[in-house]
Amino acid sequence: MGHPTLRFERKLWGAGALAIAGVDEAGVGPxxxxxxxxxxxxxxxxxxxxxxxxxxxAAEQRERLFDKIHRRAVAIGVGMATPAEVDExxxxxxxxxxxxRALLALNRTPDHVLVDGRTIPELKVPQTxxxxxxxxxxxxxxxxxxxxxxxxxxxxxxxxxxxxFGFARHKGYCTADHFAALARLGPxxxxxxxxxxxxxxxxxxxx
Numbered sequence: 001m002g003h004p005t006l007r008f009e010r011k012l013w014g015a016g017a018l019a020i021a022g023v024d025e026a027g028v029g030p031x032x033x034x035x036x037x038x039x040x041x042x043x044x045x046x047x048x049x050x051x052x053x054x055x056x057x058a059a060e061q062r063e064r065l066f067d068k069i070h071r072r073a074v075a076i077g078v079g080m081a082t083p084a085e086v087d088e089x090x091x092x093x094x095x096x097x098x099x100x101r102a103l104l105a106l107n108r109t110p111d112h113v114l115v116d117g118r119t120i121p122e123l124k125v126p127q128t129x130x131x132x133x134x135x136x137x138x139x140x141x142x143x144x145x146x147x148x149x150x151x152x153x154x155x156x157x158x159x160x161x162x163x164x165f166g167f168a169r170h171k172g173y174c175t176a177d178h179f180a181a182l183a184r185l186g187p188x189x190x191x192x193x194x195x196x197x198x199x200x201x202x203x204x205x206x207x
Contacts, residue, residue, distance in 0.1 A: 003052050004141040012112050013044045021110035022139025023102060025095055026147040030172035031198050032191045033155050034080040037098035038146035039106055040139055041075040048072050051141050053134040054148035066149040069142050077105030078150055087194040096121050116140045162188045
């Protein structure tokens with residue numbers, strides 16, 4: 001599989017949109033922890049070799065590229081939606097909220113937004129939805145790395161609070177050892193109670 005390119009960005013740069021923000025998120029599927037989104041703007045023709053969809057990279061590669069992206073980007077914004085917000089809003093709207101917060105955290109307003117997978121509701125800035133964008137657009141791939149590393153670091157911090165759950169290993173995703181810990185211990189404050197396995201584990205603790 002090839003690496004993401006600048007073809008989407010170049011089309012927009014050529015049309016006069018110089019500040020293009022790639023947006024992506026990490027943590028939609030887990031039973032625990034926040035949804036984290038990132039927005040990244042690069043100067044025209046800026047490129048960081050090795051940047052790819054975060055899921056295609058090892059943790060060590062992501063950490064190294066995280067630092068390079070921070071050095072090369074014009075602007076980076078990160079936004080989170082908490083587990084409580086996931087429960088209150090549902091995962092779709094909580095992800096949209098994280099996207100909005102990431103864009104608001106930028107130190108400049110983008111001229112255009114490239115977003116992976118789905119459009120951001122009610123966004124005032126022009127946007128382009130790219131299905132599989134983290135494998136196609138360099139800016140979105142960079143955002144996927146920032147979001148993933150930021151979220152992984154947060155889950156490692158939660159591991160220190162709840163060491164019996166192994167959050168540093170599975171990052172809140174639905175692994176066998178996570179299910180086992182949930183059944184044995186019940187949910188923590190960072191579990192998403194609107195997700196069926198967590199709700200069921202909480203109900204069992206009541207009886």
